[in-house]
Amino acid sequence: MSFALRAEGLGKSFTLHLQGGITLPVLHGIDLSVAPGECVALAGPSGAGKSTLMRCLYGNYGAGSGRILLRHDDAVVDLAAADARLVRAVRRDTLGYVSQFLRVIPRVPAVEIVAEPLTARGIAREEALARAGALLARLNLPERLHRLPPATFSGGEQQRVNLARGFAPGYPVLLLDEPTASLDAANREVVIALIAEAKARGTAIIGIFHDVEVRDRVADRLFEVAPLAEVA
Ligand SMILES: Nc1ncnc2c1ncn2[C@@H]1O[C@H](COP(=O)(O)OP(=O)(O)O)[C@@H](O)[C@H]1O
Ligand SMILES: [Mg+2]
Numbered sequence: 001m002s003f004a005l006r007a008e009g010l011g012k013s014f015t016l017h018l019q020g021g022i023t024l025p026v027l028h029g030i031d032l033s034v035a036p037g038e039c040v041a042l043a044g045p046s047g048a049g050k051s052t053l054m055r056c057l058y059g060n061y062g063a064g065s066g067r068i069l070l071r072h073d074d075a076v077v078d079l080a081a082a083d084a085r086l087v088r089a090v091r092r093d094t095l096g097y098v099s100q101f102l103r104v105i106p107r108v109p110a111v112e113i114v115a116e117p118l119t120a121r122g123i124a125r126e127e128a129l130a131r132a133g134a135l136l137a138r139l140n141l142p143e144r145l146h147r148l149p150p151a152t153f154s155g156g157e158q159q160r161v162n163l164a165r166g167f168a169p170g171y172p173v174l175l176l177d178e179p180t181a182s183l184d185a186a187n188r189e190v191v192i193a194l195i196a197e198a199k200a201r202g203t204a205i206i207g208i209f210h211d212v213e214v215r216d217r218v219a220d221r222l223f224e225v226a227p228l229a230e231v232a
Contacts, residue, residue, distance in 0.1 A: 002035065002036075002071075003033045003034065003035055003069070003071070003204075004034055004035060004036045004070070004071050004172060004173050004204035005033070005034050005057065005068070005069070005070050005071075005095075005173050005204055005206070006032070006033040006034070006068075006069045006070075007030050007031065007032045007033075007053075007056075007057065007066060007067070007068050007069075008031055008066055008067045008068075008069065009029055009030070009031065009065060009066035009067065010027060010029075010030035010031075010032070010053070010056060010063055010065070010066035010067075010068065010080070011025075011027055011028045011029065011030070011063070011064045011065035011066055012025075012026050012027040012049070012052055012053075012056055012061060012063060012064045013025040013026060013064050014026060025228050026049040026052050026228060027049050027052060027053055027056070027064075027225075027228070028228055029066075030053060030066070030225075032053075032206075032223055034173070034204040034205070034206055035204060036172070036202040036203070036204050037199050037200070037201075037202045037203070037204065038199070038204055038205070038220050038221075039195065039199055039204075039205040039206075039207060039218050039219050039220050040205070040206050040207070040219065040220065040221055040222070040223050041206075041207050041208070041209055041215045041218075041219035041221070041222050041223070042054070042206065042207070042208045042222075042223050042225050043215075043222045043223065043224050043225065044224055044225035044226060044227070045227060047227065048225045048226060048227045049225050049227070049228070050177075050208045050225050051100070051177055051208065053225060054097070054175050054177050054206070054208065056068070056080075057079070057175055057206065058091075058095065058097045058175055059079055059082065059087045059090075059091075062080075063079075063080040066080060067080050067081070068080045070090060070094060070095065070173065071094075071172070072089070072090050072093065072094040072095075073089075073093065073094070077090065092117070092120050092121060093121065093171075094171060094172050094173060095171060095172075095173045095174075095175070096117075096166045096167075096169060096171035096173070096174045096175065097166065097174075097175040097177075098162055098163055098165075098166035098167075098174070098175070098176045098177065098179050099162065099177055100177045100178050100181065101158070101159075101162075102150060102158040102159065102161055102162040104149070104150055104151045104158070105149075106149065106151065107149055108149055109146065109147045109148055109149055110136065110141065110145060110146050110147075110148060110149070110150050110153070110161045111129055111132045111133055111136060111146040111147060112129075112132075113150065113161055113165055114132035114135060114136060114161060114164040114165045114168055115128040115129045115131070115132040115168075116128075116165070117165060117168065117169045118131060118132065118168055118169055121169060131168060132164065132168060133146055135164040135167065135168050136160070136161070136164050138190060139160040139163060139164055139187060139190055139191075140160070140186065140187055140190070141157060141160050141161065141164075145157065155182040156182045156183055156184065156187070159179070159181070159182050159183060160183070160187060163179055163191060163194070167194050167198065170198070170201065170203070171203065172202070172203060172204065173203065173204045173205075173206075174198060174203055174204070174205045174206075175205075175206050175207070176195075176205060176206070176207035176208065176209075177207075177208050178208050178209065178210050179191055179207065179209075180192075180209070180210075180211055180214050181210055181211075188211070188214060191214075192214060192217055192218060195207075195218045196218065199218075205218075206223075207219065
């Protein structure tokens, strides 16, 4: 099966400028590939580098070494070497990321936050708002909250806004960092269903799932991220 996203020899170190420039190696030689319709779960202890790997794959952190190959627009691009313009295009059309915490934008209502990636892809505003509202409703976000900015929402409510924003566009590749961490059982089931539907449509998913039951239900296989001290 051909890949949707593939990391080859990916490495990442942090330089701690406030600590006299100490270098902290986190990832080394990561070879990870995910196919369309497949869900790979990142496993490994807290601090191993799972979230760092996600942020490298999304381009939030520059990769120190290696390549990040992504199928985008009928071509294969290397995200590790992509310029800002290509990264923007990739994030608009191909690669979605549900981070652990919603980045709240002051004064922007929840439904607009969810609709924004849809209008960015050329979907008419009314249609985008309708789809955003429907997804928020499916995630049991009370209707009265749709028109409010999420700054004062509970953690679980903010996470559902974040999830709706990530799932609404139907990206070919989706990165999920602990998507059910602050959800109740009913909403956890909704997320599991959203993941299953995305996979059935051919979406490639890389996820971090703290909840082993959720992980076992959605993941096709595990990818172990080992703390570097143990492999060095
Ligand atoms: N921006 C950063 N600057 C410095 N160190 C970081 C940064 N982000 C993560 N780290 C360090 O990288 C290691 C891996 O963190 P993380 O990827 O969050 O682990 P995980 O998600 O597996 O729990 C930790 O030791 C963490 O302190
Ligand atoms: Mg993490």
